[in-house]
Amino acid sequence: MNTLTIRIETLIQKIFWIKLVCLFFCLVLLPFQKTGAQEIPFITEPETGQHNNIRIYLMEKADEITNSAFNNIDTHETWINEKDQRYSELVQSLGLNYMPLTEERPDLNVNYTGKIQMDGYHIEKLYFESLPSLYVPANLYVPDNIRSLCPAILYLCGHSESQKVAYQPYAHKFAQLGFICLIIETTHQGEVCGDHHGCYSKGWFNWYSRGYSPAGVEVWNALRALDFLCSRKEVDTGNIGVTGRSGGGAQTWFVSAIDKRVKAACPGVGATTLNEQILTKTIDWHCDCMSPINTFCRDFSEIGALIAPRSLLIEQGDRDRLTTIEGVKELYKKVKKIYGFYNTPQNVELIETQGGHGATAEGRKKMLSFFLEELMGKKVPVEKISDVDFSPEKMLSSKDLRVYKDGVPADDRTTTIYDSFIRIPEPPLIKNKNELFAYRDSVICFLEKNTFGAFPDKKCSFEPHMVFRSIDKDNFGSNIYTFVPEEGWRLRLDMRWKNNPKEKKPLLIVLKNPGDQFGEVETFSKQLGEKWNVAYFNTRGVEDAGWENSLQWHIRRSSAWIGRTIASMQVYDLLRCLEFCRTLPGIDSENISIAARDGMGAVALYAALLDGNVATLILKNPPPTQNESSCPDGKGQAVEMLNCLRVTDVCQLPALMPQTNVKIIGEVPESYQWAENTRCKIGSTSFQKE
Incomplete structure (x- = not known):
């Protein structure tokens, strides 16, 4: 082989290896280079496939939250491992992490301001101090001639002016059936009118920055109301129920999830899945108190799950202007999954009635039957229970039921509680870089x-x-x-x-x-x-x-x-x-x-x-x-x-x-x-x- 041939073959080999190295770089190394090392493609056609639509985005994210609820929870063990974390999240979302949930709570400083004798029961007018200078007006309905401990009902008011006046027929009925019933007013539409509508109608979107929802205050007041009931010698503390409609229904979910003293709960027209609220825009009609600050992107069903395995009756009309029955059915289905882990699916029930946002006779009678069985052990068929009486002649006036007969306490914080319920820390005194970092x-x-x-x-x-x-x-x-x-x-x-x-x-x-x-x-x-x-x-x-x-x-x-x-x-x-x-x-x-x-x-x-x-x-x-x-x-x-x-x-x-x-x-x-x-x-x- 002559020298020229050898040189040609050597050159061919070099070219071969150069091509091989280049091919290796293109196929293996180049994909790992930063985007900046690549030429960004020039697009001459209109860009499609990206909607940039905020409504679609919000609906999709709400869908993800609702559809992913409990996706990683398939057994009782996995739920128990998750439950405490979910509970802590709800506490924080309500702003209750600043409250003495597990420590000794301050004295309620109960003040009784009057008494009304009715036929077979009496009404005590009172107010208590849930936090320093935060007073809660209430009416307590007590059966006469009590010979043994009585089960109790905490009734939580919805959005109605003169709340304890508007919802008194329920309390009258509970007292007639032998329950002690406490109605507390919210900070929104009671004898003292504070605000639930900060973001809703006043532009107080800084509530979100504060992490403040009016739901937090109402839940805290309700927990203190349970403290009050448990302090009464007539109350059977092992048989306490909570109920309410609309805003009171939402609070019933929250309070029952937070406090295990609630043995049985009946929320009425107060909740649905998150995706349903965003899809239908019914959120636009909901008060700010209807949701905690959703820090952890949770669906309402994940709140309801914390009530399990205690008794829960969900009442919902099929033509509610604020909620679709389909959304509530999905909520019920998800909550029932958790009840199944306790082998108590019978402890949660959905009663669907024909009607709108208001209560129906069917729903009310079912609710009464539910509490009679769960708190008194009496199985009374619905058809044998008389309805709540809304006759005008049976209604007491706002003057009759007024608690603050001598005026509201001068230091009452009800109208400004949104400014102090969540603690806003002062910036710290920083001395050096280490402290700053x-x-x-x-x-x-x-x-x-x-x-x-x-x-x-x-x-x-x-x-x-x-x-x-x-x-x-x-x-x-x-x-x-x-x-x-x-x-x-x-x-x-x-x-x-x-x-x-x-x-x-x-x-x-x-x-x-x-x-x-x-x-x-x-x-x-x-x-x-x-x-x-x-x-x-x-x-x-x-x-x-x-x-x-x-x-x-x-x-x-x-x-x-x-x-x-x-x-x-x-x-x-x-x-x-x-x-x-x-x-x-x-x-x-x-x-x-x-x-x-x-x-x-x-x-x-x-x-x-x-x-x-x-x-x-x-x-x-x-x-x-x-x-x-x-x-x-x-x-x-x-x-x-x-x-x-x-x-x-x-x-x-x-x-x-x-x-x-x-x-x-x-x-x-x-x-x-x-x-x-x-x-x-x-x-x-x-x-x-x-």
């Missing part, structure tokens, strides 16, 4: 679990597209990208290259506001300097990912019922945007900053805290706090985030990220003083102000 970590831990717990467990693929590109004589042009932060959403990022995209340079993400006029965000960004590339970002709620302003009230309430808020969803969008931008060529991934105006400043601050690697925050007119009210119609900026005020506030966040430069344009709210002082104390930069 420990505090920061505890805040982030709380927020991840209790404010942003609805973030997807698994991140979806970005599926990035380029939908526009240009080049200008004065700069390096622009690219418009879209990407998927969460299934169901495709968001827009408008990248303006001020530097050569082949060189890694700083990036400033500028958040657009809902309702921005054309060119408004560009005018803002011109104040921010020319050193960085600029990306204008639309979170959901903005432009083509937005919704009609008339939907804002519905969205703010319904998103909270499924464990989210508009602002928390926008925080997730911005976190994914930061992640996406770090995959792009021409971006220094260690030098990304955020600029935001007005309410979007809250989104920027929380995202920067969770991300932990934002270089600079530029804020114009940032919100001073998340503990302020909004417009009653729900329109305007929405900065509320579930439970955040239990641990921090937006104005405190700059102190928790000392590595991030903070620049504030416009007047610095006084509430930010703690954050600035803390930054200076540990040697971080103070705010840049303009």
